[in-house]
Amino acid sequence: MTTVRVGLGERSYDVVIEAGLLARAADRLLPLARGRVMPIVTDENVLPHLETLRAALGAAGVASEAIVLPPGESTKSWAMLEQLSDRLLDLGVERGDHVIALGGGVIGDLVGFACSILKRGCGFVQVPTTLLAQVDSSVGGKTAINTRAGKNLIGAFHQPALVLIDPTVLETLPPRQVRAGYAEVVKYGLIDDADFFAWCEANGAALLAGDLPLREHAIAYSVAAKARIVAEDERETRGRRALLNLGHTFGHALEAETGFSERLFHGEGVAAGMALAYGFSAAQGIAPHAAAARVTEHLRAVGLPDGLATAGVSASGKTLVGHMLHDKKMDAGTLPFLLARDIGESYVDKAVDLGAVEAFLDAQGR
Numbered sequence: 001m002t003t004v005r006v007g008l009g010e011r012s013y014d015v016v017i018e019a020g021l022l023a024r025a026a027d028r029l030l031p032l033a034r035g036r037v038m039p040i041v042t043d044e045n046v047l048p049h050l051e052t053l054r055a056a057l058g059a060a061g062v063a064s065e066a067i068v069l070p071p072g073e074s075t076k077s078w079a080m081l082e083q084l085s086d087r088l089l090d091l092g093v094e095r096g097d098h099v100i101a102l103g104g105g106v107i108g109d110l111v112g113f114a115c116s117i118l119k120r121g122c123g124f125v126q127v128p129t130t131l132l133a134q135v136d137s138s139v140g141g142k143t144a145i146n147t148r149a150g151k152n153l154i155g156a157f158h159q160p161a162l163v164l165i166d167p168t169v170l171e172t173l174p175p176r177q178v179r180a181g182y183a184e185v186v187k188y189g190l191i192d193d194a195d196f197f198a199w200c201e202a203n204g205a206a207l208l209a210g211d212l213p214l215r216e217h218a219i220a221y222s223v224a225a226k227a228r229i230v231a232e233d234e235r236e237t238r239g240r241r242a243l244l245n246l247g248h249t250f251g252h253a254l255e256a257e258t259g260f261s262e263r264l265f266h267g268e269g270v271a272a273g274m275a276l277a278y279g280f281s282a283a284q285g286i287a288p289h290a291a292a293a294r295v296t297e298h299l300r301a302v303g304l305p306d307g308l309a310t311a312g313v314s315a316s317g318k319t320l321v322g323h324m325l326h327d328k329k330m331d332a333g334t335l336p337f338l339l340a341r342d343i344g345e346s347y348v349d350k351a352v353d354l355g356a357v358e359a360f361l362d363a364q365g366r
């Protein structure tokens with residue numbers, strides 16, 4: 001078992017990582033239940049794990065109520081936020097209660113946001129069931145829905161009270177989803193740890209094939225890396241947390257262009273986005289071309305998109321930059337970009353010429 005503490009003063013919490021934890025989750029959840037019914041929000045693809053969790057709670061004398069939503073990115077919507085909030089209000093959720101978000105990043109982001117506004121804020125627990133959610137979205141308190149204008153544009157920072165990660169639940173996750181989540185693992189190496197990127201190059205394929213100890217290592221490493229950054233810059237105001245957005249400015253534009261659909265999962269957009277960020281850094285003479293090539297080669301080797309063509313996007317540079325102008329990092333009309341000087345040396349560049357980004361994108365193969 002590994003426990004990572006996210007140190008945020010009175011909002012600090014533990015992230016517990018252990019194979020088989022779901023069936024033992026009641027030990028951790030009992031103190032948060034306060035003798036009341038615990039709502040568990042999940043989606044239709046997570047039902048076997050919902051049963052495990054409900055059985056564990058039931059055996060410990062904790063009653064639960066399941067709210068099952070449709071799967072997919074379109075669930076992060078105004079309509080679902082309204083529906084979920086009404087259900088939670090009907091259940092009589094109080095500020096001191098804790099709602100359990102059992103699912104991937106979609107469920108975690110939606111439930112976290114609903115809990116941030118329900119009665120001006122109630123508690124919630126993240127029980128992530130995708131690799132992406134286990135290594136990234138369940139930690140750090142970013143919650144959001146998507147809107148017509150783009151990705152995550154309505155949301156709040158709202159930290160969970162606890163995160164429970166059982167890596168064995170990934171056994172039911174489709175391989176394409178595991179790969180998409182792996183992109184966010186690679187991201188931590190590219191941000192600031194060349195040794196971890198080399199570890200990914202050496203172990204990525206076996207991890208994706210299902211090796212449990214490798215998955216446990218990647219999850220524990222990623223959670224610790226994210227917890228450190230979040231503790232330094234909880235609300236992305238100090239420049240540090242923006243590093244977690246590596247690949248996302250390009251990636252969110254690709255997701256917008258593909259309609260937030262099954263055509264391109266978030267992690268796949270991030271993979272292509274990281275390749276583009278390194279490609280652009282190399283084209284600008286900031287990073288060695290060899291570094292950009294290493295990124296592309298690793299992503300391609302594990303079957304992730306490594307650019308526009310493999311992301312299935314044929315839009316022009318102008319269209320893609322148009323999507324980027326909705327990015328939450330926009331600051332007085334300029335868009336800070338996550339670029340890199342080398343593997344593991346990413347940084348925030350506030351002087352990127354959007355015309356150069358457009359030209360770079362137009363020069364990519366489609």
Ligand SMILES: NC(=O)c1ccc[n+]([C@@H]2O[C@H](COP(=O)([O-])OP(=O)(O)OC[C@H]3O[C@@H](n4cnc5c(N)ncnc54)[C@H](O)[C@@H]3O)[C@@H](O)[C@H]2O)c1
Nearest residue numbers: 045071104105106129130132133136137142169172173266
């Ligand atoms: N808040 C953050 O810091 C943060 C970080 C990264 C990503 N995100 C957000 O997370 C979302 C993507 O999350 P995701 O990749 O987990 O997608 P997701 O929540 O859509 O889950 C992917 C698919 O896997 C299914 N699923 C979940 N667990 C399963 C399991 N154990 N077995 C079988 N099927 C399972 C889901 O039903 C869904 O179809 C995006 O909206 C992204 O913006 C947020």
Ligand SMILES: O=C(O)C(=O)C[C@@H](O)[C@H](O)[C@H](O)COP(=O)(O)O
Nearest residue numbers: 136140142151152241244245248328
């Ligand atoms: O936690 C963060 O900070 C991140 O940026 C993690 C990202 O992987 C995640 O996709 C996040 O939701 C993107 O944030 P956004 O502010 O660009 O919406």
Ligand SMILES: [Zn+2]
Nearest residue numbers: 184248266270
């Ligand atoms: Zn992400």
